[in-house]
Amino acid sequence: MSDTAKISLKALRKTFGPKVVLDSIDLDVLAGESMVIIGGSGSGKSVTLKCILGLLIPDSGSIKIDGTEMIGISGAKRKEILTKFGMLFQGGALFDSLPVWENVAFGLLAQRLYDRKDAQEIAIEKLRRVGLTPDVAFLNPAELSGGMQKRVGLARAIAADPDIIFFDEPTTGLDPIMADVINELIVECVKDVGATALTITHDMASVRKIADHVSMIYHGKMIWAGKKEDIDHSGNEYIEQFINGKAEGPIKMEILKS
Amino acid sequence: MNFLAVIGRIVFSFLDAAGRIGIFAVTAFSHMLTPPYYPRELFKQMMNIGYYSLPVVGLTTLFTGAALAVNISEGSSRFNAESTLPIIVVIGIVRELGPTLCGLIVAGRVSAAMAAELGTMRVTEQIDALTTLSTDPFKYLIAPRILATIIMVPLMLVVVADTIGVMGGYLLATSKLGYNSGNYMKATMDFLEVIDVAASLTKGAVFGFFIALMGCYHGFNTRGGAQGVGIATTNAVVSACIMILLSNYVVTEMFFSS
Numbered sequence: 455m456s457d458t459a460k461i462s463l464k465a466l467r468k469t470f471g472p473k474v475v476l477d478s479i480d481l482d483v484l485a486g487e488s489m490v491i492i493g494g495s496g497s498g499k500s501v502t503l504k505c506i507l508g509l510l511i512p513d514s515g516s517i518k519i520d521g522t523e524m525i526g527i528s529g530a531k532r533k534e535i536l537t538k539f540g541m542l543f544q545g546g547a548l549f550d551s552l553p554v555w556e557n558v559a560f561g562l563l564a565q566r567l568y569d570r571k572d573a574q575e576i577a578i579e580k581l582r583r584v585g586l587t588p589d590v591a592f593l594n595p596a597e598l599s600g601g602m603q604k605r606v607g608l609a610r611a612i613a614a615d616p617d618i619i620f621f622d623e624p625t626t627g628l629d630p631i632m633a634d635v636i637n638e639l640i641v642e643c644v645k646d647v648g649a650t651a652l653t654i655t656h657d658m659a660s661v662r663k664i665a666d667h668v669s670m671i672y673h674g675k676m677i678w679a680g681k682k683e684d685i686d687h688s689g690n691e692y693i694e695q696f697i698n699g700k701a702e703g704p705i706k707m708e709i710l711k712s
Numbered sequence: 713m714n715f716l717a718v719i720g721r722i723v724f725s726f727l728d729a730a731g732r733i734g735i736f737a738v739t740a741f742s743h744m745l746t747p748p749y750y751p752r753e754l755f756k757q758m759m760n761i762g763y764y765s766l767p768v769v770g771l772t773t774l775f776t777g778a779a780l781a782v783n784i785s786e787g788s789s790r791f792n793a794e795s796t797l798p799i800i801v802v803i804g805i806v807r808e809l810g811p812t813l814c815g816l817i818v819a820g821r822v823s824a825a826m827a828a829e830l831g832t833m834r835v836t837e838q839i840d841a842l843t844t845l846s847t848d849p850f851k852y853l854i855a856p857r858i859l860a861t862i863i864m865v866p867l868m869l870v871v872v873a874d875t876i877g878v879m880g881g882y883l884l885a886t887s888k889l890g891y892n893s894g895n896y897m898k899a900t901m902d903f904l905e906v907i908d909v910a911a912s913l914t915k916g917a918v919f920g921f922f923i924a925l926m927g928c929y930h931g932f933n934t935r936g937g938a939q940g941v942g943i944a945t946t947n948a949v950v951s952a953c954i955m956i957l958l959s960n961y962v963v964t965e966m967f968f969s970s
């Protein structure tokens with residue numbers, strides 16, 4: 455399976471001092487598939503994403519993108535491979551020193567793919583794609599609401615028509631209606647671009663809307679993987695507790711009681 | 713034994729920090745020399761650092777020049793050496809007070825701003841976002857800031873500080889202390905040597921380098937949230953000021969030690 459996988463993780467391990475955050479993670483994401491990784495806060499979801507992107511260096515294991523090993527790869531080669539990626543950050547991570555259109559077109563300008571005039575036109579088109587009007591293009595990110603910032607982040611993620619798009623907690627901090635709008639946009643945009651999507655979230659509404667396949671991380675280990683349709687009858691007590699949001703179950707929250 | 717252990721820890725901690733800052737500086741210089749270049753960012757930083765620092769640098773050195781003239785006048789009158797006032801003012805300002813005051817003021821203004829901006833970008837994942845958009849943060853954020861500061865501090869701010877500082881002494885001496893305008897200017901020009909100006913500009917370049925290096929290093933390595941940004945900003949200003957005063961002595965020795 456891993457031979458044809460767009461993203462393939464094998465025995466990925468990452469520690470911070472004595473704390474083991476990722477413990478032998480295996481994951482395959484096929485081309486065109488939408489994979490969602492679920493798990494509680496601090497379970498290692500974001501670290502997995504950052505290891506794939508090269509923002510963190512794993513202690514051991516393998517990360518392959520289109521069959522190319524990413525660990526130990528040269529900076530130039532990594533940069534070339536990163537041009538295949540789009541990423542929607544949890545907080546938007548918009549550059550507040552730049553107007554919205556330059557945020558959206560940043561990757562296009564950085565790769566010298568277009569001049570500023572053409573890049574601006576593409577940015578406005580991508581903003582329209584996520585339901586924002588052209589006048590938004592000339593505002594600063596600080597002038598936008600949380601939902602609009604997410605949409606701008608989404609427009610930036612799809613601006614260069616990437617092969618792979620990562621979504622880090624795409625609906626965190628949004629009201630349920632805006633969260634659903636963002637989920638719909640993610641599904642549409644991923645289909646439009648024909649990209650492979652990897653999302654991390656603990657929002658089950660997002661999972662049901664976005665996912666083709668679901669994996670669950672708990673305490674740095676991948677404890678379940680399967681199709682979205684199987685999640686409600688997985689037979690896994692961790693999954694059942696998580697999707698039903700119950701305090702009682704095998705997942706223990708680390709709460710210090712006085 | 714414990715006392716020695718404490719001393720050892722402090723020494724190792726200092727060497728560790730010095731090593732990290734050294735590697736950061738070498739990395740920044742290597743990125744300055746290799747493409748891609750970001751002239752738009754460089755120009756923006758040059759405006760921020762040079763042009764917008766002019767009023768505060770000009771005002772500070774104007775009053776310092778005037779205060780120096782008052783002090784020298786009073787002191788030199790004790791042994792009938794009032795005629796040395798223009799010489800001491802010009803040498804004092806150009807060799808020492810102009811570049812040093814300018815460096816300390818710019819450290820407070822620019823080093824703090826760089827640390828706060830980069831620190832905020834770090835904690836809001838904007839620096840990670842740059843990486844995912846195929847842009848090296850060192851090339852886009854660090855190299856233009858360091859280069860702009862090395863250019864603007866000596867060639868604009870120190871030149872202005874020296875000129876206005878000498879002018880402050882001249883204005884006070886001619887308007888209040890009864891010095892003849894022509895004689896004052898002649899004495900100033902006769903005793904100002906090329907080596908004085910060269911030392912002043914060299915100090916400006918060295919101070920500019922440390923101002924930007926400390927601001928960028930502490931900002932780029934910010935950890936945590938708002939508190940982390942605050943700590944980074946404080947550390948940037950304090951370490952920049954220490955490096956300015958230390959390097960001031962070293963450069964002075966290089967130029968004027970007999």
